[in-house]
Amino acid sequence: MPHLHISEFKEIEFPSQEDGVSFNFIADNANHEEEKLISVTVDEDEFFLLVVDEDKKKLLKSDKLTRPASIYNVHKALLTYAKLSKMDVLSSNVPQNQKNMHLQEVTALKDINYFATDFPKNKNIRIEVGFGSGRHLLHQAINNPETLFIGIEIHTPSIEQVLKQITIKNIDNIVVLSYDARLFMELVPSNVIEKIYVHFPVPWDKKPHRRVISTTFIQEARRILKVGGTLELRTDSENYYAYSYETFIAFNKTTLHINKNKDIAIISKYEDRWRKMEKNIYDVTMINDEESPELSLEGDFNFSEVKLSGHEILKLNKKIEKIDGGFINFERSYMLKDGVMLRLSMGSFDKPEHLYLIVKKDKAFYYPNIPLKSKSNLVAHKFLNEALHG
Numbered sequence: 067m068p069h070l071h072i073s074e075f076k077e078i079e080f081p082s083q084e085d086g087v088s089f090n091f092i093a094d095n096a097n098h099e100e101e102k103l104i105s106v107t108v109d110e111d112e113f114f115l116l117v118v119d120e121d122k123k124k125l126l127k128s129d130k131l132t133r134p135a136s137i138y139n140v141h142k143a144l145l146t147y148a149k150l151s152k153m154d155v156l157s158s159n160v161p162q163n164q165k166n167m168h169l170q171e172v173t174a175l176k177d178i179n180y181f182a183t184d185f186p187k188n189k190n191i192r193i194e195v196g197f198g199s200g201r202h203l204l205h206q207a208i209n210n211p212e213t214l215f216i217g218i219e220i221h222t223p224s225i226e227q228v229l230k231q232i233t234i235k236n237i238d239n240i241v242v243l244s245y246d247a248r249l250f251m252e253l254v255p256s257n258v259i260e261k262i263y264v265h266f267p268v269p270w271d272k273k274p275h276r277r278v279i280s281t282t283f284i285q286e287a288r289r290i291l292k293v294g295g296t297l298e299l300r301t302d303s304e305n306y307y308a309y310s311y312e313t314f315i316a317f318n319k320t321t322l323h324i325n326k327n328k329d330i331a332i333i334s335k336y337e338d339r340w341r342k343m344e345k346n347i348y349d350v351t352m353i354n355d356e357e358s359p360e361l362s363l364e365g366d367f368n369f370s371e372v373k374l375s376g377h378e379i380l381k382l383n384k385k386i387e388k389i390d391g392g393f394i395n396f397e398r399s400y401m402l403k404d405g406v407m408l409r410l411s412m413g414s415f416d417k418p419e420h421l422y423l424i425v426k427k428d429k430a431f432y433y434p435n436i437p438l439k440s441k442s443n444l445v446a447h448k449f450l451n452e453a454l455h456g
């Protein structure tokens with residue numbers, strides 16, 4: 067995680083601009099004065115830098131919730147803020163003269179809104195969830211030039227590495243998304259996907275709610291797969307295999323194939339490791355046998371007039387509201403020069419969405435992005451809208 071250790075935080079004037087970086091506004095945590103969020107825009111990327119105390123030191127780093135698409139933009143924002151504020155930087159892990167030609171040229175990296183507003187209409191589309199080093203994704207794309215591959219990852223260094231490979235190898239049939247694949251599935255139209263690969267997912271034995279494979283994931287996979295389309299799980303974990311088998315077999319109108327130690331065309335970094343350790347590898351392949359109804363999601367993320375005062379909104383801090391089909395957790399509250407801001411998690415408990423909500427006078431809006439249009443997010447939003455309306 068890129069960061070600067072600083073002796074003392076210095077505030078600049080907001081808004082300010084320097085070297086192509088815009089510093090839009092600052093938000094002060096209403097309950098912990100040492101924590102601040104700085105809104106930044108670099109190119110099309112809008113995200114927060116976070117100021118915190120850590121181990122008796124002050125740190126300026128990127129905020130995990132508003133993860134920008136490019137680490138390069140975080141580096142640029144951190145260095146530019148330090149320069150503009152003339153802060154005393156004690157130490158840093160940010161390269162000073164970074165060249166980032168690949169990322170600047172890359173068009174393969176897409177934002178979630180790209181998929182939400184106009185999902186690709188290619189004839190053959192395959193998805194790889196958690197592509198890691200990308201060996202399998204790149205191999206498949208090179209060998210199937212007529213197919214569009216959507217690679218989804220949450221680990222930024224893996225994404226950057228694969229984007230570089232895509233540019234070097236001049237591959238034009240991969241699009242990459244930095245997002246939780248479990249949420250992504252909910253906005254994919256029905257009956258359009260040929261294959262979904264889930265290779266060596268993290269087993270999460272102690273936190274099963276974080277697993278990729280779940281009843282909801284399989285339900286969504288069935289819905290988005292064409293008839294005859296497949297969901298392919300490959301794992302070295304006997305426990306994960308047994309759990310997945312049980313979850314898959316509960317579904318009607320699907321065909322399951324189980325394989326043990328099957329050879330596939332390309333061996334990933336993880337598989338290499340397990341093979342050397344002579345571990346068994348399990349494949350569960352689910353074939354979808356049924357056409358699904360069209361995806362229908364009614365509603366939007368607009369707010370009606372806010373009736374609660376800023377003071378009343380700040381008092382929502384730390385409240386958790388359970389609602390039918392979802393929840394809202396008011397995690398933190400912030401003061402702005404001209405309003406208030408809340409950090410929320412909302413939606414379904416298994417895969418909550420984390421975001422910020424800004425309220426200025428009687429207007430409320432999510433920042434920097436609206437939530438994903440999923441059933442549980444729409445339910446949570448409706449509740450929030452009514453709560454702010456008073």
Ligand SMILES: C[S@@+](CC[C@H](N)C(=O)[O-])C[C@H]1O[C@@H](n2cnc3c(N)ncnc32)[C@H](O)[C@@H]1O
Binds near residue numbers: 267334335
């Ligand atoms: C054990 S690695 C396997 C990587 C690769 N498939 C391979 O076989 O080498 C699991 C990968 O899944 C990613 N991951 C975990 N949960 C995810 C999620 N919900 N959405 C997208 N990627 C996820 C992790 O960041 C990690 O890179």
